[in-house]
Amino acid sequence: MYNVSKNIIKFDNSFLISDIDNFIDDLKKYGTNISVVQIDLSKVETFDNSVLAVVNSLIKKKYRFSLSEKLVAEIKIFDKLISFNEKETIVTSGFENLVIKFNDFISQIISFIVLSADIFFYSIRSIFSKSGRRKGSIYEQILLMGNNAVPIVFLLAFLIGLILSLQSAAQLRQFGANIYLVDLIVISMITEMGPMITAIIVAGRSGSAIAAEISTMQITEELDALKVMALNPLKYVVAPKMIAMTISLPILTIFANIIGIFGGFIIAVIYLELSPIVFFNRAVDVMTLSFWWQSMLKSVLFSWLIVLIGAHFGFNVKGGAEGVGKATTASVVAAIFAVIMTDALLSIIFYFDF
């Protein structure tokens, strides 16, 4: 506690953290006129560390103090304790930062390519030899990544087909070009929407799961434990996922294509009043094998991208639980980006028939 008289702030024997707020307010009344005020702490015997910090910083600002012996001693110790250098973080300029980020990106790409090559190697080896992987693990993964994704893939493919045809039907109707709805929905579903929608859903479901699983195994030393048991994590953990995904995603895509077209069929029949037979005949005419090849090629590529990207972020996890979250998020974002990029690239290539 203290009292203020004239320009003297005088404390009794205690100065505690609860006094600091009022004390600082009182001190502010003097503004920059530091030399006027006299702070008398000569009787203070009870104080805490925050008081030490405040008084120490005020002394450095050249406030005038009279201190008790105990305070003098404690402040000396306090000042010594805080006198080490904080480890400075290196501040870089914008351009340097850009260079560092670019280098980081390049090294990530290189490590991704190396990892991908390893995963392909071990996955292909895994097809022919059972050693180094768990019995039934491929079947288990197909159930997990393929079978369990069926309801959501079906529902979304159906809705996409429905919406796509509804929007186009209104336009086509104005020109009396109703029949071309069939071309539109068949081609766009099989070559674009089917593979892409399926891949995006599976990237969100399983790509994230792969990244989360592998990164958790990394930080809990499970991967090291596998290595010490003379097992290769790529073979034991990743290869079954790679094989399972290569099988499941194209199958899911086939179903998604058909269901999406069915969504279009409903619009055509109900809204455009096309007869089912006409729709069916036209669809068969339009649906050439090459569209299906395109669809399958895309979905196989997407399946590899999803697993490889998930594994890449999983293996390169840094830090603890927070790192797992970051790796998972990053893998989903990267996988969806890669899927859409690849889709665009392939569509251009196929369109111009390179």
Next chain:
Amino acid sequence: MENIIEINNLVAKYDTKIILDNISLSIKKKEIFIILGSSGGGKTTLLKHIIGLIKPVSGTIDIFGQEVTKMDNDKFDDILTQIGMLFQGGALINSMKVWENVAIPLEQHTELAPNIIRDLVKQKLSLVNLEHAFNLYPSELSGGMKKRVALARAIAMDPKILFFDEPSAGLDPITALELDELILELKEKLGITLVIVTHELESIKRIADRILYLQKGKNIFVGTLEEARAESIDEIDRFFGWK
């Protein structure tokens, strides 16, 4: 006695920081060899080098008389199948049940029939008093139980050498004592060589045949506890409270 592990002039670095500075030592067959030292002294790093998780900058490591640092993976796998390792947190595969975890090495490295593997798993689990955990997942176990499952997995293949990274850390004194008794039993009955990183003074006094004391990556003492006491090295005296 014959040397089972021999390390010569081992140097390890993380980036430019030297973690292990010219370590040379040998570990004899059927002994309990304890690695100790202050935190950040390089104990776990040394262990990871011996089991091949990290490759050294320079130096050699011989296990069973074979140089392993430049060995190709397939050959090193043969050596690994004769080694067991117990990680600090257990490192059980979380997506697999306890018995499946213990069965991993048996399924992968032997041609045994599934029912034989199940019996072997049961035997190992009984050995660590965890019969009731057979069908549980690792997440349903306490820290001490996880360690015991990990021990069961580490001895599943009847290894010749067993490595422990802080086995009794975080265990209550009674469980720690039981673990020590189990360790002594493994040595006496099965003739396993044990290499253990630990801080627990009581445990060291109970089980150690020889100790290695690492300080800031340097090997400052190798020998028995009596020898350590006789040599009166300041750091070690303080560690054991002899001074």
